[in-house]
Amino acid sequence: MPATGDGRAPDATNGAGTAARSQSRHGAHQQRPGRTTGAAPIPHPRSTPTGGEPARTAAFRVLLIEADGPEHLLLESLADELGEHAELHRVGGIRDALALLPPLPGNARRGIRHPEFHCVLLDLGAPGELPPGNDGLDGLRELLQRAPHTAVVVLTDTAGAELGAAAVAAGAQDFLVRQDTAGPLLARALRYAVERKRADESQRRLVEAEIRGQENARLQRHLLPTPLLDGAGLAFTRRYRPGRRRALLGGDFYDAVRTKDGRVHVVIGDVCGHGPDEAALGVALRIAWRTLVFAGLSGQHLLTTLQHVLEHERRSDEIFATLCMVVLDPPGAEGGAEGAELFLAGHPAPLLLGPDAAPALLPSDQAGPALGLLPCDATQSVWPALRLELAPGWRLLLYTDGLVEGKVGAGSPRLGQEGLIELIADHQAAGLTRGRLVDSAIAEVEELNGGALTDDVAVLLLERNPLPVIMG
Numbered sequence: 001m002p003a004t005g006d007g008r009a010p011d012a013t014n015g016a017g018t019a020a021r022s023q024s025r026h027g028a029h030q031q032r033p034g035r036t037t038g039a040a041p042i043p044h045p046r047s048t049p050t051g052g053e054p055a056r057t058a059a060f061r062v063l064l065i066e067a068d069g070p071e072h073l074l075l076e077s078l079a080d081e082l083g084e085h086a087e088l089h090r091v092g093g094i095r096d097a098l099a100l101l102p103p104l105p106g107n108a109r110r111g112i113r114h115p116e117f118h119c120v121l122l123d124l125g126a127p128g129e130l131p132p133g134n135d136g137l138d139g140l141r142e143l144l145q146r147a148p149h150t151a152v153v154v155l156t157d158t159a160g161a162e163l164g165a166a167a168v169a170a171g172a173q174d175f176l177v178r179q180d181t182a183g184p185l186l187a188r189a190l191r192y193a194v195e196r197k198r199a200d201e202s203q204r205r206l207v208e209a210e211i212r213g214q215e216n217a218r219l220q221r222h223l224l225p226t227p228l229l230d231g232a233g234l235a236f237t238r239r240y241r242p243g244r245r246r247a248l249l250g251g252d253f254y255d256a257v258r259t260k261d262g263r264v265h266v267v268i269g270d271v272c273g274h275g276p277d278e279a280a281l282g283v284a285l286r287i288a289w290r291t292l293v294f295a296g297l298s299g300q301h302l303l304t305t306l307q308h309v310l311e312h313e314r315r316s317d318e319i320f321a322t323l324c325m326v327v328l329d330p331p332g333a334e335g336g337a338e339g340a341e342l343f344l345a346g347h348p349a350p351l352l353l354g355p356d357a358a359p360a361l362l363p364s365d366q367a368g369p370a371l372g373l374l375p376c377d378a379t380q381s382v383w384p385a386l387r388l389e390l391a392p393g394w395r396l397l398l399y400t401d402g403l404v405e406g407k408v409g410a411g412s413p414r415l416g417q418e419g420l421i422e423l424i425a426d427h428q429a430a431g432l433t434r435g436r437l438v439d440s441a442i443a444e445v446e447e448l449n450g451g452a453l454t455d456d457v458a459v460l461l462l463e464r465n466p467l468p469v470i471m472g
Helices: 012-025 078-082 094-100 138-146 158-170 183-223 276-294 299-313 416-429 434-449
Strands: 060-065 086-091 119-123 151-156 174-177 234-241 252-258 264-271 321-328 338-345 351-353 386-390 395-399 457-464
Touching: 060 078, 060 094, 078 086, 078 183, 086 094, 094 138, 119 138, 119 183, 138 151, 138 158, 151 158, 151 183, 158 174, 174 183, 234 252, 234 434, 252 276, 252 457, 264 276, 264 395, 264 457, 276 299, 276 321, 299 321, 299 338, 321 395, 351 416, 416 434, 434 457
Parallel strands: 060 086, 060 119, 119 151, 151 174
Antiparallel strands: 234 457, 252 264, 264 321, 321 338, 338 386, 351 395, 395 457
């Protein structure tokens, strides 16, 4: 995140089932499984451990939706076949079943909990009883819409085999012909349907994750482009590490281009927040920045225009982005100092690494606010240029705040910019340069943090190089 510069309550059905089981244990009410009607669970004798309290094991909850007509003997033995930890809730039709299922998103009432069913057994009835023009699957479709993650098994009679196959094509896990099904077969079919549904859900999530990964990879290619530095005579090292909370990336971005006048423009930025929306906004800002640079904009004018882009593209007024921009003048006389301008918009100041001096933090007293934090017409929304003189052998380390916000040890202290200066100095003293310097620094920051950093990290190391451009 960038710096700105500034126990389930018992449901009614469970309660009814507990009361029924209690009566059964004490002989006050004896009832065969399968004879209970309504939403209350069909009771099953439970084992009672020493101490008199019923064993607490996760129940296998099944919702039985019966067609109109007499109860089927097939269902009477289902509770025994499923085992002592099964809970069977019987209702007389789709409408009664929907009353037990969670409502559609956005229609839930606070404080109301619904039982979580592992499987629904739906009796489709006899096809000959269907009204003209009705395929018999309307209730199934409504059930699947309300309980998309619950396994569904349908029952038909002998004449309804085609209807059962159509139900499977519509989304049910299995269908059984009532006359050819015994209690043990039905119990196995229900448990199989639950496992098949779980496997289907796992496969669906895997496919969704792969699609998201491909989308993120495409976003990453646009967030982290190849710099256009031909003829600049610069060595350019860049690294990006995603935070541990995301699969690939967040809103960090960077870019570097050389314009026809010989100047080199470098930017690194960080959109607040994480996720595809923030990544997409980072892509929009980076592309807009490159376009504005090639159009001849720079400094205050460029940043003001870039803020307008952010204001139009962001999904809420609370979204902002920090940014650091460096503009290098064309190199002058061989071996002489080089001029540059630094612009900060709520972003950490870069480190200046000299050949014979300790790393130094560039001044940030002229930094402006993060883009999008204040309206462009506010008097505070200015980003003045800090003029730099870069001595021969200079190197600039630009980074996002994920690099300095990691913890140091098991406590709460952060590494901070001072800690980063010491760390870089130690690695320089060990003779590390370019990619080895950046990689070792990131590795030590992660080691101090005790693992991968929470936030994304982008790091750029820019240095004058008399040899052809090197990008690592």
